[in-house]
Amino acid sequence: MADRTYAYDPVGETGAPVNQQAYRMEAGQLWRQYVIAGIANIAIASTGYCMGWTSPVNLKLQQNGTDNPLEEPVTVDQEAWIGSLLTVGAIFGPFIGGFAASSIGRKWGLLSTSIPLFIGWILIATTKNVGMIYGGRIFWGLAIGMLFTISPMYCAEIATDDSRGALGSFLQAFITLGFLLVYSIGPYVSYAIVAYVGIIFTGVFVVGFFFMPESPFYHLKKGDRKSATESLAKIRGRSHEGVQAELDLMAADVSASMEKTATLADVFRGSNFKALYISCALVFFQQFSGINAVLFYMTNIFEAANSSLDSAVATIIIGAVQVAASLITPLVADRLGRRILLLISSCGAAIGLVLLGMFFILADNNNPVVEKMGFLPILSLVLFIVTYCWGLGPLPWAVMSELFSIEVKAVATPIATAFCWLLSFLVTRYFSAISLALGMGGSFFIFAGCCVVAFFFTLFLVPETKGKSFQEIQDILAGRTSSKTEKGLKQ
Structure with a gap:
């Protein structure tokens, strides 16, 4: 996909010289933004797995047997609360996510969602009573609320103007992948294995996304142009000089937005x-x-x-x-x-x-x-x-x-x-x-x-x-x- 060419003066708005000829000649590797957004959305796929968990697992919880970790089958009312408590956690998660995104950054905000995800899975995997399942679902909801706040923000900020819609649509695509995974394995494996797969899923996200860059917009908002340059160069697959024109546009947007708190x-x-x-x-x-x-x-x-x-x-x-x-x-x-x-x-x-x-x-x-x-x-x-x-x-x-x-x-x-x-x-x-x-x-x-x-x-x-x-x-x-x-x- 071709990137936009910015017809700006050789001197950017920050006063830094920009080699426009070098910029235009650098095609870059724009597929990188899709790979980075895909790795970020592994966490979204994990939430799809959490949200779809009730479909196969409720059948296990309704029965007496070795595959039900509870002492007795859940009631209709308990089943309704198991389904709805995830959304209760998700109501409060966005405010934690918004604070994390602005204070520690989009990258570390996304990584921090693994904490409630892991806690939720540990409660689910070791459950002895329905209260632990309630707690696990609430923690999953907190993570989902955080992710649905930070992930679209991160994907929009790393995308070029002509690919932002595609990266923004990754959320729905990846969440359905999570649904499909739990639908496919849930009916055919034990309660415990469903939980262990969820833990592994979250771990894969943490390991993969740890090596991804921070949003250049966040670095610019913090006044760190050097880190923003390194981040954007990694995302676009260009040299530091080759991203300066685009960085000037980003800096202008950030500068206009930072005129007031x-x-x-x-x-x-x-x-x-x-x-x-x-x-x-x-x-x-x-x-x-x-x-x-x-x-x-x-x-x-x-x-x-x-x-x-x-x-x-x-x-x-x-x-x-x-x-x-x-x-x-x-x-x-x-x-x-x-x-x-x-x-x-x-x-x-x-x-x-x-x-x-x-x-x-x-x-x-x-x-x-x-x-x-x-x-x-x-x-x-x-x-x-x-x-x-x-x-x-x-x-x-x-x-x-x-x-x-x-x-x-x-x-x-x-x-x-x-x-x-x-x-x-x-x-x-x-x-x-x-x-x-x-x-x-x-x-x-x-x-x-x-x-x-x-x-x-x-x-x-x-x-x-x-x-x-x-x-x-x-x-x-x-x-x-x-x-x-x-x-x-x-x-």
Whole structure:
């Protein structure tokens, strides 16, 4: 992938000479940013493994036998708390993550997430009672909240403008890999082995990411241009001289953002507030698309279709579909743009949910046509999951990492992330009660309505960030003409 050529003066904004000819001749190794982001997202894959853990393990906990570490099977209420307590931890994790990202850096903030992950796995592996499982799930949630705050931030800051969408979409792709792994091995190995694999997974991330560079934006924010140069050179695969022009652009963005220290009140002013409500709206639509409810009731959907597939095999197939669909977004996010993918995603998800809702309403009313529509729930399920993974799943995180200005990112991102996990807790904990009151069909129609609203919200209010620098995005949010655009018009 070719990098952008910056037509700047031979002397950068910092006064440091820049050899533009040498810069243009250095093609660099831009694949490095994908490798670095991939290693960073091993932790995200680990969280997918944690989140999907309940699918195979709940069956073990419901039984009496040697594979249940508890003295007796869990109750329905205990099972509900096991599922939802992870999201409780994730509500508080973003604030720890935001503090870590601004105080010790993006790299060490990411590495620090391994602490609650390891603690959680140790509690799970050595559990003697359901309270230890509760504790393990809460610690996992803390790590997930931290990772969903820091990882998109880190990936956005190491990416070139024309690859930021792809790297931002890694989160959804890697989390589905974690789901697929636990779906694939969980039903066929013991409770203890599932836990040991989770510990190894976290260890692989720590060892691999330890050797990765810090975000150059963080170094510049700390006034350390030398370290920023070394970091960017490693990320781009260029010499120190060859990254100076790009570093000047980064330094200009950081300099503009450092004119004042951001406070919580700043998040609710001007373009920062616009970025906040767009980010919060997108994560609202993500959660109220009903993804957790659909995944939770996946077995019921297959049973409704009278599928002969074993539920474990069916879950693996759906996990594979998620992975395949999620791998498409990084390939097209910087070609098609964020808005078009969100529009396609919300439209496709709405159609899938309407079809699901219609099937369950007909089934609840014992309509004879249901016997001839056994294919419909599986078709609508695949349509929903595929289109969700194209946009509503990954892009709220990618767009969030782009919209917030540098000075408020560490303050604002945790707010939007915590809001997301609060919504996730509400959906996970109370969907069963709502579906009993309204019926499965009515519940899916509500989710479909949210997807329709998401379509029009994206159409009229979400800005396109494809190929834009951080400063250009801030200009768009503020409603002013970008300095780069003005320069291009004059030329």
